[in-house]
Amino acid sequence: MEIPVLDDASPSAPRSPRRVRRLLLPLSAGACALALAAGCSGADPAAAPAAPKAVPSGTAQGSVTRDTGDLEAAYQAVINDVLPSVVQIDASDSLGSGIVYDDKGHIVTNAHVIGEEKSFKVTVATGETVMDASLVSSYPEQDLAVIKLDEVPDALKPVKFGDAERVEVGQIVLAMGSPLGLSSSVTQGIVSALGRTVSESRSGGGTGATIANMVQTSAAINPGNSGGALVNLRSEVIGIPTLAATDPQLGDSAAPGIGFAIPVSMVRTVADQIIKDGKVTDSGRAALNITGRTVVDDSYRPAGVALVSVDRGGAADEAGLRAGDIITKIGDSEVTTVTSLSEALAGDKPGDKVTVTYTRGGDSRTAEVTLGEI
Template sequence: MTEPRDPSRGTDPQHTRPLPPVDGRAGERDPWARPLYGAPAGGEGPGGGHGSGSSAGPAPAGPAPAGARKRFTGGALVTGMVLAALVGAGTAAGTDALLDRGATGTAGGSAPASVIVNDQDEVNAVTAAAQKASPSTVTISVSAGNQAGSGSGVVVDDEGHILTNTHVVTLDGTAGDPSIEVRLDDGTVHPATVVGTDPLSDLAVLKIDAPGLVPAELGSIEDVNVGDTAIAIGAPLGLSGTVTDGIVSTLDRTIAVASSAAPDTPSEGDGGRTPGRDDFFFDLPEEGGGGGSSRGASESVYLNVIQTDAAINSGNSGGPLVDRDGRVIGINVAIASAGASGEAGNIGVGFAIPVDTARRVAEEIIADGSASHGYLGTTVSAAAAADGRSQAFSAGAQVQEVVDGSPADEAGLRAGDVITEFNGHRIEDATSLTAAVRELPAGGTGTVVYLRDGEQRTAEVTVADAAEQG
């Protein structure tokens, strides 16, 4: 979620006023102390991603592909709401994949101090968590030609690496070589370079040269429960240092966002053509590649996310979702909106990429400039619910085809099997399987649970590299 700003302001840091310093507590933290691959969160039908603000005004929605299925998976239910949100007049609640388009400029007014504590005797958990995490939260300004936008980010080490969303640094996939500035919590502004982007996870890493950085303390999804306090910190509508709180609504959600690959970054399976926001088809494919070559994969990115009711708005993209101890548990990425193209803003349904996934992707980008994603090698469709009569729900991903020599083939999967779980994620359809497989790195190992002739079976599978598949 990025906030569009007036491009006539250029890159002058004074277009938003700097914040006064705060007394952050750096401590001795190792942001990479957790295992690379945390416990997965499960998968359910997709909502939609919010994008980084770029050109002013919403673009028209693309046409829905033909042949939409009648049975609705969890994904298709929300997909219909997405489409209504884009082309309707706000008559139906829907996930807004273009969150940033609701605003047209940086909000005015004086920027408050990051975390003001007037009564030391009445500090609550939210105040303490925000005070701890705010020094590690940054505001990101991006411009390219006559387009500009802003988002948020998280400092992950003292070497200047900052984690954010790909759609923030590419202006929703429209900018291949943007000018980027980062404003720290103390108000200082620094030029930033892109270390690498990963459109399949909508994550990116920037780097700045600045002294005295305060790395965030990264938590783990393993320690998060539904109902836990969730605190979002960032720059919604350009208002840096904004703190909102709520709870973790669910750890079991899969959403669909548009690809935000930069124009010079070919997307998987599209022959080098990188679609913009207007090319995204919101009707989900009937068949999915389980992490490899699903129809529509070049237009759709599927993510397993944390859902929260903490207020998240345009400009929060890339910023942290933290727990009551100030540990980052997710990277804010999307919201649902009741208004056309997100104009209604937050309605209490926001999404964040789990920190375990973000940590793994950031590590790979910092080391290699890019991140890998798993490939299973199946063609699947939504499996009918157990009674076979439901038109509203699906109950797994039914294998239609297995690629010879693929990880799925080596694991013993075959046509007719119904995959119900992958690496701890509940699988309801092709979308949730794709998200779960791609969450693993190339060479990662997961457990697949499936039904064959009504009998439950389990197999271990080592996924291949999605980037190497045609």
């Protein structure tokens, strides 16, 4: 997908086109691409300044202006506070966003933003400085990566992270990044759902990762926002925008107001391990320790996951599963494809016990499996 990137200094004059990786989640009618993994509670009134109230008959217009001004001032304060910590990342043939993680020059972004590249150009929000950076490590399984500036400027400002446990539906949030290469852009919305499990497409440079507990937001998420910041009105980063939804009925165009961000708890878990050890040493992600492929029924509809190989000593092997078995359910969740298998396991942890329903030689069987780790 070729998208012309406008030069901020001359908005009317496009530069040579630069590809912005487009990561979108297909949503099809009747197919549950999203699994609600956790309940959602109401908004915390103390979490953000109140939105402007409806004006009863006879109320002075001045009070409306005052409420509106307070909210605008809150937005502007957050933008001034956080935007200097949001950067644009040029990964050769793609553009994306990143957040300054610490004062040592580490920057966190999405794995799909950096692709296979090892070196990058990083531009701060003010745009006057382009800095070189190198890859520390990428973790495509969670679509996260860490890069590091080759030289750390004195004024580098790390972001402030929020508490994932305090994120609630209805809270006002701002998404900051470089959509379509337009650096230092800000969109506004609310947290519209919590606990979403989504699977990325592998097309367009996607990792194919299945990610649990994502934050759903109505703030506009466009190509180039990936890796940026989803921020509350306390100037705290609560997630990294990663995916926007598409609707096949609209020609796979973006579904307005449905975007997803990796929660801050997972961002910090992965980034801290990469910075400390150069890689993720404890994924916290459950696995059956198998290699599988999707199989179809007589009507050519997906009907399960056939085990191509089973890791010796792994979770499935210990439970007696073997190559050739076809998994059809994990607990109460139907399994029809490799993606639905990943989604069924996304909310579990290593060491959890699950009931696996499978067929062997046409016979349906079950096994209790103690899950391993990716």
